[in-house]
Amino acid sequence: MADIPRIIHYCWFGGSPLGPNELSCIESWKKYLPGYEIKCWNESNFDIDCCAYVREAFSVQKWAFVSDYARFKILYEYGGLYFDTDVELVKPIDDLLSKGPFLGFETDYGNMTSSNMEDGLVMAVNPGLGMGCTPGLPIYRQVLDSYESSSFLLADGDFDRTTVVYRTTKILESFGLNKTKGMQEVAGISIYPSEYFNPKNHLTGEVNFTDNTRSIHHFKMSWFTPQEKFQHSVNRWLLMHGVEETPAKIISVALSLDIKRVIRRLKKKK
Template identity: 40%
Template sequence: MIPKIIHYCWFGEKPLPQEAIKCIESWKKYCPDYEIIQWNESNYNLEKNEFVKAAYKSKKWAFLTDYVRLDVIYQYGGIYLDTDVELLKPLDSLLTYQAYMGMEQIGRVATGLGFGAVKGHVFVLENKKFYEEKDVVNEDGSIKQITCVTITTELLKKYGLRDDSQVQKICDVTIFPPEYFCPMTMGTRKIKSTANTYSIHHYASSWKSENRIIRELKYRLIPIKQFIRKYVLHNFE
């Protein structure tokens, strides 16, 4: 079983914002017997590999966290949550899986929504090895800003991930559709929770400098781009 540990990351040595504190309180409310571990400069090896060093040096906290969350879940097992994830109910029923992840949109798996796995899970290892073995650092020492959604989704598609709203099992990872961990549509900020919804990812994106409206407009374009690639461009091949 997945151990009762909630991991989260907070790099940059700034105080947690009120929204994050509120979300963490929801973890304590619905998972009162879980150990909660914050990973930061004091307890994580920032010399672990070239990607970690480059991401930290350039203060790309979100990209650093993309790797760290995989690394700590692989080492210790447990559940990872972004600091802008609010729980709506207990996570105990998810502990029986070997691993689970959720889609933020149909066909797009995002580990930042919250995911869990047993210690040493093979797919978590493969996911984190992308950062360790691929060319993810530029010659000038900056990181190549490939989103974790793109990396994880492409790896799972290689094993048969489908673009549909059904619960799927890929590489011993149970993949849940958006209603489970992402009932908020970032482009509209409307929340459509159901009886299946465990949590809400609020997309605080405190690490980004661009205006929230601009971020949300970009997000709305994702399904349009997916449609063009899948149906329009395919017809010209």
């Protein structure tokens, strides 16, 4: 088995400076992965015109969606590791790297409902938690094909809001992924339980460390607009209090729109 290249890739599109939280997380990579090259990818060194999806997402400043494609393109071509910039390493991962390509499960709180919160099996694979591979991993080509056959801007003027988590999980399911607890091997990738890379419950904020925990995904939503952050917070609160997924999303969007109307009216009165 070829070794995963000793390079950590991350994406930071849009031109704004890295904040203290992002810089702190990058320092944790240096601490627990000493000797690794760390490379930032942005619009100066990544081809924004590589496909329609990326070009369209970039044109409307949806940096997170640009990154969703870019991470797979970069690792497919160069290999190495990728982390979102709000991932803090808390322990070395050399033993995991020695086993080859990896991804991690998160609990999919976005699809959690009052009827399935108790079973704990609402899970999805989140590439932002951390991913690693050698160049040319075939299933990464499948993910890239999925993006390259899609448009980000839809005919009705809206965006394709399919997350990288959903897209990746569905592709892995077609290769045999099961949404069950425990370690899985799918399409040449070791997929680790959420305790490894996602010990933080984003509904409650509670962090449950185990001996296997290697990192924390702080989910800072650095690329979200204030409206998107508000919608997420309301949606999270509603899910915690037993509101089903679809009604929760409708309520959060409606509240957000009402607040925007209030702000516009206040500005007019000035």
